[in-house]
Amino acid sequence: MDSHAMGASPHLDSGTLEVIVPDGEAAVRWASHGYPSALARWHYHPQIEIHLIREGSGQLMAGDGLMPFEAGHVALIGSNLPHNWLSDVIPGERLRHRDVLCHVRPQTIRMLMAAFPETYGFEQVMRRSAHALVLSGDAAREAGDLLVAMGDHDPARRVADLVAILSVFEHAPAGESRTVVAPEYNPAVAAGAEQGINAAISYISDHLDDVNLPDAAAAASMSVSTFSRFFKRVAGIGFADFVRRLRIGRACRLLTCTDMPVSKIQRMSGYDNASNFNRRFRAETGMTPSAYRRLHAAR
CATH class of the missing domain: 2.60.120.280 (Regulatory protein AraC)
Known part of the structure; x- marks a missing residue:
């Protein structure tokens, strides 16, 4: 930042x-x-x-x-x-x-x-x-x-x-x-929210391979329901969608900067199931992890 x-x-x-x-x-x-x-x-x-x-x-x-x-x-x-x-x-x-x-x-x-x-x-x-x-x-x-x-x-x-x-x-x-910001956005909605948002982001970044909503809420000192509403209101995106984007971002980085097997990258990005990882990855990038690696290796 x-x-x-x-x-x-x-x-x-x-x-x-x-x-x-x-x-x-x-x-x-x-x-x-x-x-x-x-x-x-x-x-x-x-x-x-x-x-x-x-x-x-x-x-x-x-x-x-x-x-x-x-x-x-x-x-x-x-x-x-x-x-x-x-x-x-x-x-x-x-x-x-x-x-x-x-x-x-x-x-x-x-x-x-x-x-x-x-x-x-x-x-x-x-x-x-x-x-x-x-x-x-x-x-x-x-x-x-x-x-x-x-x-x-x-x-x-x-x-x-x-x-x-x-x-x-x-x-x-x-x-x-x-x-980037919606025309109707009011910065006042974020007043006093920085401590909670930064605590949640810090938790997510440190545990991206094993993130869960209750622990994120605890990091922000909130109940699960309160945290879910708070995060969506302030960040403009749901907690699960935010985590998914960061996980796929990490996977992209690992695919292009290392020669790790895709299976290990899948686990480091927080996905236990290969089919779920491939489905999420394709939804974000438009291609499979292997195709993404081949594309960037050719550049």
């Missing part, structure tokens, strides 16, 4: 709001980090965030939306919108250079628009960011390159980089720009 900028110190207030310490000398805050990381958690903050995933694949959680990501994914997350990037990783694996991001307050962008009418199109970008705006294709590559380069630039140059990145979002073709 995201991080504080270089030289800043984030504080997590009971797992709810990430406070990014203001820097009087810079309005644009840049950072990078790996995964897993204590900073990679479901949370929100007042700043808008532009975020690049440089390696790995997984699921973006934003508001009530869930979408798969791969390396090169670029997203613009609006102010106070809860978010998290969950990577498909082999147990014990670390992605050392997964995340590159910057933070800027929405008020700063609006002051920029007031001073420079040429940037009036950024208002639409800001509105769409409230629903997690994600780029793909050439637009993602261009924005991602700008975001990486920002890390080597001085504060004044970073302002120019920010304008350039927002311009990419503004002019991205319709086929390379989409939102």
Whole structure:
């Protein structure tokens, strides 16, 4: 997930709001980090965030939306919108250079628009960011390159980089720009939910081969029925569907990054029955595990 900028110190207030310490000398805050990381958690903050995933694949959680990501994914997350990037990783694996991001307050962008009418199109970008705006294709590559380069630039140059990145979002073709969160989503539904969601995610990630609903509910300090309703309301997806996506994501990672037998990958992904594993895998990917491995081995 995201991080504080270089030289800043984030504080997590009971797992709810990430406070990014203001820097009087810079309005644009840049950072990078790996995964897993204590900073990679479901949370929100007042700043808008532009975020690049440089390696790995997984699921973006934003508001009530869930979408798969791969390396090169670029997203613009609006102010106070809860978010998290969950990577498909082999147990014990670390992605050392997964995340590159910057933070800027929405008020700063609006002051920029007031001073420079040429940037009036950024208002639409800001509105769409409230629903997690994600780029793909050439637009993602261009924005991602700008975001990486920002890390080597001085504060004044970073302002120019920010304008350039927002311009990419503004002019991205319709086929390379989409939102993740439902139009009717209200961020207030997530207020105070971070501790429970993060406890559940931590449990699921640590026990993906043997997840069960009662233990997930216990991790979140809730009854099973309360937790089920809570998870669906806040995460926008049912608990069982969420677990299935993460399990198939792990299977995909193991199939492409190891030479383990499919039967062992099946068990490590939480499936005791081969036919059930094959059925779930095909439903998510459109092919069998063996076909998926052959396809990616040929690339």
